[in-house]
Each structure stands twice: as structure tokens, then as C-alpha cells.
Amino acid sequence: MKPTTGEIAEFASLLRGAGRAVVFTGAGMSTESGLPDFRSAGGLWKASHGFEELASRNAIETSYAEFVEFYRWRIQTLNAHEPHAGHRVLAEWQRRGLVATIITQNVDGYHTTAGAARVLELHGTLRHVRCENCGGERPSDEFLRVDGFCCPCGGKRRPMVVLFGEMLPDAVLAAAAKAIETAQLFIVLGSSLQVSPANSLPELALVGGANLVIVDREPTPFSSRASLDLRGSIGETLQAVEGLLGCAEQSRQAPVSV
Numbered sequence: 001m002k003p004t005t006g007e008i009a010e011f012a013s014l015l016r017g018a019g020r021a022v023v024f025t026g027a028g029m030s031t032e033s034g035l036p037d038f039r040s041a042g043g044l045w046k047a048s049h050g051f052e053e054l055a056s057r058n059a060i061e062t063s064y065a066e067f068v069e070f071y072r073w074r075i076q077t078l079n080a081h082e083p084h085a086g087h088r089v090l091a092e093w094q095r096r097g098l099v100a101t102i103i104t105q106n107v108d109g110y111h112t113t114a115g116a117a118r119v120l121e122l123h124g125t126l127r128h129v130r131c132e133n134c135g136g137e138r139p140s141d142e143f144l145r146v147d148g149f150c151c152p153c154g155g156k157r158r159p160m161v162v163l164f165g166e167m168l169p170d171a172v173l174a175a176a177a178k179a180i181e182t183a184q185l186f187i188v189l190g191s192s193l194q195v196s197p198a199n200s201l202p203e204l205a206l207v208g209g210a211n212l213v214i215v216d217r218e219p220t221p222f223s224s225r226a227s228l229d230l231r232g233s234i235g236e237t238l239q240a241v242e243g244l245l246g247c248a249e250q251s252r253q254a255p256v257s258v
Contacts, residue, residue: 002232003215003240010228011237012244014211015093018185020100023090024201028190028216030106032235034081057165060132060158068149071126071159075140078126083114086189086235089242091115098245101179105191105198107161120176122168122197124161131155173197177204186210189234193220 003011015021027037053059059067091114093099102111103120109127111119129143130136133155140159142148149157162168180186186205193199193214202212202222211227214220215237223229230237 003230003237007228007230008237008240009244011213011230011241014185014213014227015098015187015241016245018098018183018211020097020183021093021185021187022179022183022205022210023099023102023187023189024191024198025102025104025106025111025189026191026193026198027106029086029104029234030108030110031190032086032233033084033108033110035077035108052164055161055164057163059163060156064149064156067158068143072144075126075144075159078108079141083110084235086238087111087114087116089235089238092242094118099187100183101176103176103179103201107159120172120179122162122172122176124159124169126159126161128160129157130160131157168197176201180204180210181208183208183210186212188212188214188216188220188222189238190216191220192216192218193222 031037054063054067054070087110090099090102090111094102094116101118101120102116103122104111105122107121107123107126109121109125112127127140128137129140130138131151131153134151134153136151136153137160138148138157143157143159151157180201181204183205186202188202191198193202199221202225206212206222206225212222212225213228213230214223214226215230215232215234217231217233219229
């Protein structure tokens with residue numbers, strides 16, 4: 001299933017008229033790059049512990065060797081893929097002032113890699129690791145070295161993601177809420193919107209009077225309240241919208257014959 005021509009045109013119209021939109025992306029944005037879903041990744045991991053056990057604070061203390069092996073696998077998987085066309089379209093919209101802020105649940109860093117700025121990563125990032133003891137930060141590729149999990153100070157390194165048992169960063173949540181409060185358009189891409197804080201963000205946008213656009217392969221709890229609820233590929237949908245926006249831009253810039 002893919003959005004109709006009329007739906008793509010309506011999306012383009014809402015984006016043009018909104019000023020600077022806010023975008024929120026979830027796991028569906030990453031899976032189109034070939035990455036396993038954050039939740040379903042456990043099904044791909046063959047270990048004595050499940051995914052939620054390994055992606056936890058407790059694992060650092062009780063199963064650190066397996067914790068390291070698991071996150072090395074995740075970082076290697078990340079490095080084997082790249083941003084898709086949808087990531088690049090969002091970065092271009094941000095460059096042109098159509099999008100103000102990108103908020104994401106994803107930890108792959110693909111928005112930044114694609115050229116986006118001011119990305120609010122609610123769950124942190126796999127692109128860097130830090131020492132539990134001294135707080136020193138290093139690129140995640142260093143974590144892949146034989147001895148890369150151990151900091152020179154003797155402390156244990158861990159990816160800079162929010163683990164089970166940890167709170168989301170207050171500063172990032174506050175920045176997301178502030179961006180949404182003034183948004184005229186809130187675009188949700190690939191999030192089921194079933195858990196907190198994801199399900200609170202579109203609510204905040206709607207209360208503030210923003211139009212809500214959702215692109216996902218499945219319905220969400222907010223589908224009936226969205227100005228536009230689209231089914232299909234995120235990358236293909238954003239490319240189609242950009243095609244209309246690009247044509248309109250070229251039309252405005254074309255010289256007038258006399």
C-alpha cells in the first residue's frame with residue numbers, strides 16, 4: 001500500500017503552510033535502512049539472556065562480557081547500513097527551513113549522518129560510548145577494539161544509550177516539549193505511539209493546535225485524530241512529497257516569457 005497522489009499533495013501543502021514543522025521518528029524509520037527493530041532485535045540475538053536483560057543497567061554489573069558482546073554486535077550492525085532517502089529528505093527540509101527540529105527514539109544516529117542538525121535523541125546514541133567511572137566519551141568504533149571496552153582509568157565503557165532501568169534525559173525531553181509547543185505541524189514517522197513518552201508528544205502537539213501527519217505501515221492510537229494518516233514506506237512517501245515541493249520551487253524560479 002502507498003499514499004495516493006492526493007494524500008501526497010495534501011502532505012506537501014501542510015508542510016508548505018506550516019512554517020517550521022517538528023518531526024518525530026521511531027523504529028520504522030530505522031528498519032527501512034535494514035536495521036532490526038529495537039524491540040524485535042532480541043529475537044535475532046542468540047544468548048543466554050534476552051534482549052531486555054542485556055540492554056539494562058543491571059547487565060553492566062552482572063553480565064558485562066555478554067553486555068559488551070551484544071553492543072558490539074549492535075554497533076557492527078549499525079556500521080553495516082546507512083541512512084535511507086527519507087533521512088536525507090528530512091535533512092534537506094531542515095536546511096531549507098521547512099523543518100525546525102527532529103526528535104527521534106532511534107539510537108542509530110542516521111539523522112545526523114544524513115546531514116540533519118539539532119536532532120533530539122530521546123534514547124541516546126550508539127555513535128559514542130562513555131566510561132561508567134570517569135565519564136570520558138569516545139567514538140563507538142573504539143568499543144569494537146579488543147580492549148576497547150576498558151577505559152584507561154580502569155572503568156567500564158558502555159554505549160551512550162538509555163538502558164532499561166534508566167530515566168530518559170530531562171534536558172532532551174524538555175527541549176522536545178518546547179519545540180512542539182510552537183509547532184504548527186507535527187510529523188510522526190515510523191512510531192507505534194503506544195508507549196511513553198512517545199504517546200505524549202503528539203498529544204502535546206494537538207493540544208497546541210498543530211496539524212498531525214502520521215506515516216506508518218500500521219494504524220496508531222492517534223490515527224483517527226491525525227489530519228493525514230498515511231500507510232506505506234517512509235522513504236518513498238517523503239521522496240514523493242519532496243518531488244512536489246521541488247517542482248513548485250522550480251516553477252517559482254523559472255523566468256517568465258514575454
